[in-house]
Amino acid sequence: xxxxxxxxxxxxxxxxxxxxxxxxxxxxxxxxxxxxxxxxxxxxxxxxxxxxxxxxxxxxxxxxxxxxxxxxxxxxxxxxxxxxxxxxxxxxxxxxxxxxxxxxxxxxxxxxx
Amino acid sequence: xxxxxxxxxxxxxxxxxxxxxxxxxxxxxxxxxxxxxxxxxxxxxxxxxxxxxxxxxxxxxxxxxxxxxxxxxxxxxxxxxxxxxxxxxxxxxxxxxxxxxxxxxxxxxxxxxxx
Numbered sequence: 001x002x003x004x005x006x007x008x009x010x011x012x013x014x015x016x017x018x019x020x021x022x023x024x025x026x027x028x029x030x031x032x033x034x035x036x037x038x039x040x041x042x043x044x045x046x047x048x049x050x051x052x053x054x055x056x057x058x059x060x061x062x063x064x065x066x067x068x069x070x071x072x073x074x075x076x077x078x079x080x081x082x083x084x085x086x087x088x089x090x091x092x093x094x095x096x097x098x099x100x101x102x103x104x105x106x107x108x109x110x111x112x113x
Numbered sequence: 114x115x116x117x118x119x120x121x122x123x124x125x126x127x128x129x130x131x132x133x134x135x136x137x138x139x140x141x142x143x144x145x146x147x148x149x150x151x152x153x154x155x156x157x158x159x160x161x162x163x164x165x166x167x168x169x170x171x172x173x174x175x176x177x178x179x180x181x182x183x184x185x186x187x188x189x190x191x192x193x194x195x196x197x198x199x200x201x202x203x204x205x206x207x208x209x210x211x212x213x214x215x216x217x218x219x220x221x222x223x224x225x226x227x228x
Contacts, residue, residue, distance in 0.1 A: 103158075
């Protein structure tokens, strides 16, 4: 069973700061998802990656398969980035394309103006 | 932009009652999922569904739970006899090409409160 750990659990920063959220997992995976959850509860998928790096706007996600580690970076952070950021792993030994994700507990990010 | 929808947004029920949570996945998607999130805890996988049958299920998904795709658009989660500990936010998700190659699109959730 995969264990997905995130750090930090809580992060408060000033607008404009560079933000890094870390995610580690205990066993090999097929893919890793980064998700954003807003205070109302809705979940939005940000990235899915299985190797290397992806960038979308001010968001960058990286993954190191050998080290079982992924990071989510936010450049030029803004108060509207305030949300819970969740990483979720899809295991290697899953039965196929319909497998569910194993979630981390999330990082609660607050960006102050 | 296509989106996953869920109804109701909030359901309150008495312990022991049956509830059905409804989801309408994105129309051309093939894989469907239910997740739950107990207040203050992490999101947990319940079940995945493909080709009109359960593909995978977690330990949480016991005999009290069932899923169904009764027509071409709806995907439902039934809890036969609700318990207090079933109180949670339930999320439906769908994907077009499977979790291995495609992102999952989440619905807004149904908050279930069992009294």
